[in-house]
Amino acid sequence: MSTTERMAVLGAGTMGVGIAYVGAQAGYEVLLVEPDDARVAGALRTVSDAVQSAISRGKLDEETGAALVARITRVGTIEDLPEGLDFLIESVPERLDLKREVLARAAARKPVVLASNTSALSIDDLAAATPAPHAFLGMHFFNPVWSIKLVELVRGEATSEETLDRARAFAARIGKESLTVRNVPGFATSRLDLIASLEAMRMLESGVASAEDIDRAAVVAYRHPVGPLRLSDIVGLDVRLDIARTLQAAHGERFAPPEILFRMVEEGRLGAKSGRGFFDWPKT
Incomplete structure (x- = not known):
C-alpha cells in the first residue's frame, strides 16, 4: 500500500x-x-x-x-x-x-x-x-x-x-x-473539562457527597455520559495533575490542583490504569 x-x-x-x-x-x-x-x-x-x-x-x-x-x-x-x-x-x-x-x-x-x-x-x-x-x-x-x-x-x-x-x-x-x-493554554475543551473535575475533587475532599453521588449528579441532572470523577480515573490522575499544573501556571489559581489529587498520585492511585482511583477498576 x-x-x-x-x-x-x-x-x-x-x-x-x-x-x-x-x-x-x-x-x-x-x-x-x-x-x-x-x-x-x-x-x-x-x-x-x-x-x-x-x-x-x-x-x-x-x-x-x-x-x-x-x-x-x-x-x-x-x-x-x-x-x-x-x-x-x-x-x-x-x-x-x-x-x-x-x-x-x-x-x-x-x-x-x-x-x-x-x-x-x-x-x-x-x-x-x-x-x-x-x-x-x-x-x-x-x-x-x-x-x-x-x-x-x-x-x-x-x-x-x-x-x-x-x-x-x-x-x-x-x-x-x-x-x-x-493556541491558548488548555485550548477550549481541556479548560472546560478540568475545571469541572477539579471542583468535583474539592467537593469530595470537603465531604459534600460521595464520589458516586457527585458523579450521579452530573450524569442525571446534566446528562453527562460519565461523571467528572470517573472520567478523571479514565484519563489518569497523573495526567490530570500535569494538566492542572500547566493551566495553573497559565491561568491562575482557579486551576490549582486540590490536595486530594496530589495525595492520590503520590500513593499510586492513578485511576483505571492502576486499578484504583476515585473508584475501583478491574485489572486488564
Whole structure:
C-alpha cells in the first residue's frame, strides 16, 4: 500500500491505542511506534477487546474486525518509520521535554502532517522542536477515542491553512467532527473539562457527597455520559495533575490542583490504569 494510505502513531498508551484503532478502522495501515514489549502486548489486547466488543454489538462483522486488527503493525523505534507518511501523530505523556525530543525525531521522517495529541501544552513551544512548523499542529483526541466523536485541532502561529485542511479531512475520514482553536493554554475543551473535575475533587475532599453521588449528579441532572470523577480515573490522575499544573501556571489559581489529587498520585492511585482511583477498576 502507498504512503498516502499509511499513518503512524507514536506511543502505545491509552490514547495512542485509540488513535491507532480509529485509523485502522478508517482503512489506514497504522504503524504503532512503541519500544516497550509489554506495553505493545497490552495495546494489542486492548484493540482485540475493542473489536470483539464491536462485533458483539453488531458494529463490526468478524471479517472486518480481523482486517482492522491486521492493519496495525508495531514498529520499535521512530527511526524505523518510512519517510513521507501522510500523518504522524505523537501521543506520549504530557511532558514538554519528552514531547519535544520525540517530535524532533519524528520530524526527521518528513511526514506531510506532524501532530501532537496534547491536551494542554503550547503548540508553539512544541513546534520549536520541528524544522517545518507550518506542517505541525495539535490534534487533541478524547478518551475513549473509538467512542467520542470530537477532535480539537489546535493551530499554532506557523500552522498553514493547507495543514489545517489536511487535518480536517483526516478527522472526517476517521469519523470525527473537528473544531479549530487558537493556541491558548488548555485550548477550549481541556479548560472546560478540568475545571469541572477539579471542583468535583474539592467537593469530595470537603465531604459534600460521595464520589458516586457527585458523579450521579452530573450524569442525571446534566446528562453527562460519565461523571467528572470517573472520567478523571479514565484519563489518569497523573495526567490530570500535569494538566492542572500547566493551566495553573497559565491561568491562575482557579486551576490549582486540590490536595486530594496530589495525595492520590503520590500513593499510586492513578485511576483505571492502576486499578484504583476515585473508584475501583478491574485489572486488564
